[in-house]
Amino acid sequence: MADDNKVVAETRTKFGKGAARKLRASGKIPAVMFGRGTEPKHLALPAHQIGLIIRKSNALLELDIDGVESLALVKDVQKDPVLRIIEHLDLIVVIKGEKVVVDIPVHIEGEPAPGSAINRDATTLSIEAEATHIPEFLVVSIEGLEVGAQILAKDVTLPNGSSLLSDPDLLVVAIAEPEETEEEAEAAAEAEAEGESAAE
Numbered sequence: 001m002a003d004d005n006k007v008v009a010e011t012r013t014k015f016g017k018g019a020a021r022k023l024r025a026s027g028k029i030p031a032v033m034f035g036r037g038t039e040p041k042h043l044a045l046p047a048h049q050i051g052l053i054i055r056k057s058n059a060l061l062e063l064d065i066d067g068v069e070s071l072a073l074v075k076d077v078q079k080d081p082v083l084r085i086i087e088h089l090d091l092i093v094v095i096k097g098e099k100v101v102v103d104i105p106v107h108i109e110g111e112p113a114p115g116s117a118i119n120r121d122a123t124t125l126s127i128e129a130e131a132t133h134i135p136e137f138l139v140v141s142i143e144g145l146e147v148g149a150q151i152l153a154k155d156v157t158l159p160n161g162s163s164l165l166s167d168p169d170l171l172v173v174a175i176a177e178p179e180e181t182e183e184e185a186e187a188a189a190e191a192e193a194e195g196e197s198a199a200e
Helices: 017-025 047-053 182-199
Strands: 006-011 028-035 038-046 060-065 068-079 086-094 099-109 117-120 124-130 138-141 150-152 171-176
Touching (some): 017 028, 017 086, 028 047, 038 086
Parallel strands (some): 006 060, 028 086, 099 138
Antiparallel strands (some): 068 086, 117 171, 150 171
């Protein structure tokens, strides 16, 4: 696990909107960590560092809480809808080696055969993976695929030790005929009309 994900957290003792505002003004983010039958822990985390970490989905944090180390998975991020600043985090306690259920983004690589179009259907897949080996994304290659080709969830390569929870027959991406643009459709209609008038 990257050292970048090591975060020094402080235990929060003051709550409410006013306290949260003061916390954010001091460069920290309020968070709650829960799970594994433990009492929820109210924490303050460094805003800048957390902002960088959660650019990746399903970020795993190695927390130092008053000298005690804990692993936590970022489960929910609440942002201000206008300012887009992080207002609050929900964290879930995990144990090394433990498996967790996560939704992983699907990245498409490559170009299909010329004269075809890409139809994306599923942008994420649900998998069960080890908490310390959660992939940032799953890769699907469409290099050279012809019109009519389909890639289903069961065709996607998963990291070792992971298992697919999404429907295996879920359509991820399909290669289709390109849709006509308005200009192309109009040109085709005009050509057809000219052909009919010439036949008359």
